[in-house]
Amino acid sequence: MLFSIVPTLAIILSSAVVPSVLAADHQVIVGGPGVLQFNPSTVTASPGDTVSFTFKQVNHTATQSTFANPCQMADNGFDSGFIPVSADNTNGPFPVAQFTVEDMNPVWVYCRQANHCQQGMVFAINPGDKFPAFQAAAMGVPVGSTLSGTSSSIASAPPNTNTATATPSLVTVTATVTISGQQQVTTYGSYPGSAAPTAAVSSDHKVVVGGPNKLFFDPANITAQVGDTVTFQFMQKNHTSTQSTFAEPCISLTQTSTSGQVGFDSGFMPVADNATTFPTFTIEINDVLSEVD
Ligand SMILES: [Cu+2]
Structure with missing residues (x-):
């Protein structure tokens, strides 16, 4: 050159x-x-x-x-x-x-x-x-060793050959757990030797149905885990909470099911204009696939 x-x-x-x-x-x-x-x-x-x-x-x-x-x-x-x-x-x-x-x-x-x-x-x-x-x-230093005398060099850590402290690999575990009295099969990633899973604490999701001049569910949708409950609280005047399907939103699942499924139905819940206590209807989530209306 x-x-x-x-x-x-x-x-x-x-x-x-x-x-x-x-x-x-x-x-x-x-x-x-x-x-x-x-x-x-x-x-x-x-x-x-x-x-x-x-x-x-x-x-x-x-x-x-x-x-x-x-x-x-x-x-x-x-x-x-x-x-x-x-x-x-x-x-x-x-x-x-x-x-x-x-x-x-x-x-x-x-x-x-x-x-x-x-x-x-x-x-x-x-x-x-x-x-x-x-x-x-x-510098004649084995690769991976710490260099001295230079502030700008970065040496990588030597490979970890100590198997006792090596990071364990994740394994897939299938276990049966009891949630709200029901047996559920769950699959999850776990490090060997770690504690067995415990059932999640189920929670209740409150949904207000109707109310003076209100013709909607509040909230209109929720995300619930298996074992959770959903409590519908009926306000004025007279509503139901009836399970339907995505395909037929306004027809009871009980009427559209081709496999004999019976959807939940609160029945009509009349509430007087001057009511101070309100009826509730609680369902439990059995799986995470249901379309609830
Ligand atoms: Cu020089």
């Missing part, structure tokens, strides 16, 4: 400039007093974007390597060469080397000064999730 050193402090590392109206420049600081790092240690860049390495103290390189050999110069890879920066240069300007990104493939970079690479002074463009492994390999 070609690079040229321009008369100013800027160094162009790229052999090709990909034209792009929206190209971004990614700034990376190399080194600094007591710092053996690229900062940030990774960038995600698009083709045509540039990565500008700003070199600080003391004397580093930005040199392309490979994932397999993090601390070895890649064949035909780019290399800024050594860029010495005086310790008394506190305000810059600092030398800049610019690399133009050509595709989305990872670009692996290291500093080839002394043992900087072995101390974790590596960098990558578009590494995906492989940067921790790349840096660990540079």
Whole structure:
């Protein structure tokens, strides 16, 4: 790969400039007093974007390597060469080397000064999730171990081989439970060794039927569990609560059933205009399929 050193402090590392109206420049600081790092240690860049390495103290390189050999110069890879920066240069300007990104493939970079690479002074463009492994390999640390001396590295936890504390897998359990005196078969996911299920506490759903000048159920629909009860409280003047079907909403289930089903029917519940107590009619939910009217 070609690079040229321009008369100013800027160094162009790229052999090709990909034209792009929206190209971004990614700034990376190399080194600094007591710092053996690229900062940030990774960038995600698009083709045509540039990565500008700003070199600080003391004397580093930005040199392309490979994932397999993090601390070895890649064949035909780019290399800024050594860029010495005086310790008394506190305000810059600092030398800049610019690399133009050509595709989305990872670009692996290291500093080839002394043992900087072995101390974790590596960098990558578009590494995906492989940067921790790349840096660990540079440092000769087994993948998965915690790295030291770098604040930017993230090492994944080693695989858990302790079966005693491993998360148990969910198994499907079928059990018979008694709800409101009725046996129900229930299927659920459970961790082995966990407690057996207990019947849910059944609840009563109150529905007000009618009332002065009201010709509706309030609420008009409820969601109930098996074992729950629904209590219809009849207000003025004279209503019924009669089970029908989705297909024939205004005809009693008892009259439309082809299997001899008898739907519930409260019968007519006359309530006087001046009544202070109101009749109720309670049904129990036997399954969760019923259409209740
Ligand atoms: Cu270095």
